[in-house]
Amino acid sequence: MAAAQWRAAGGGMTPQGPLWDEVLAQLPGEVAGTVRLGGTANSTWRVETRQGVFVVRLHDGWADPAGVDRRREAQLHAVAASAGLAPGIVAADPAGRFLITEFIDGRLWTASDMTRVESLRRVARQLRTLHTLPPPAVVGWDLGLLLASHAQRLAAAASDAEAQLAPLLERAHAILAQVAAAGRPPCIIHNDMNHTNLVGPEPVLLDFEYAAVADPLSDLASLLAYYPGAQPHLPLLLLESGLGRVPAAQLMDLAWVYILVSWLWYRRYELTGRMRDADREAMEALRRRGGLLPEN
Secondary structure: OOOOEEEEEOOEEEEHHHHHHHHOOOOOOOEEEEEEEOOOEEEEEEEEOOOEEEEEOOHHHHHHOOOOOOHHHHHHHHHHHHHOOOOEEEEOOOOEEEEEEEOOOOOOOOOOHHHOHHHHHHHHHHHHHHHOOOOOOOOOOOHHHHHHHHHHHHHHHHOOOHHHHHHHHHHHHHHHHHHOOOOOOOOOEOOOOOOOHOOOOOOOOOOOOOOEOOOHHHHHHHHHHHHHHHHHHHHOOOOOOOOOOOOOOHHHHHHHHHHHHHHHHHHHHHHHOOHHHHHHHHHHOOOOOOOOHHHO
């Protein structure tokens, strides 16, 4: 939140100022309580009013050049919500500064859920439904271009980054070319299959920030990039998501590309000076799993 102001309240901090006033004006009913839910670049809040409970996400402009398009997000989220796969949208700021959705009351998924057969079956079936929804016309998204954008930003900050990243990018682009050659019709993808974005037994999908219209295999690749423990259940994931004919090796290759793009995202975020210890640990785990660069 660019011009963030905060005030102490109930042992924590809540936003204040013109933007927060604008957010509150979009909510039905008088505000009864506000609790911060978290967020890395963005900040997310649970806001209870006399008429319901809502989630407010305040957007950090840093995310936009890192692959986010707020109009595309709102369009694809709305389609998913209409099918019961995502929370309903209460208000999406036309300028992209905030998003307000309904609060989904249910158990948040855990990392261990992403290694269990029945849990993976349920999430794969939800993805299959998402992938069948007719996609609207949205701003394009290209994983290869996003990789190049991350690499260019890192090269501008460190003289040796371009040479270090060149072989990784070459491998990634070769994999993406093979995936594109498969010719699967593009569809709505969530594109960030982290357990923190799943709630409820038949999981509702949260946070469509990176949603796009692209190859349906991307969602499974995103999931495997986060959770190597799901790899033994790869045939199940492919079958239940409607991609049973896809070679397992192709999915694993694309998962490696998602490990790379996530690692580059963290390295780019590191340049903001706002990295936390947990972020650094996640970045290092990705580097090791992907065999991306030797340790310093």
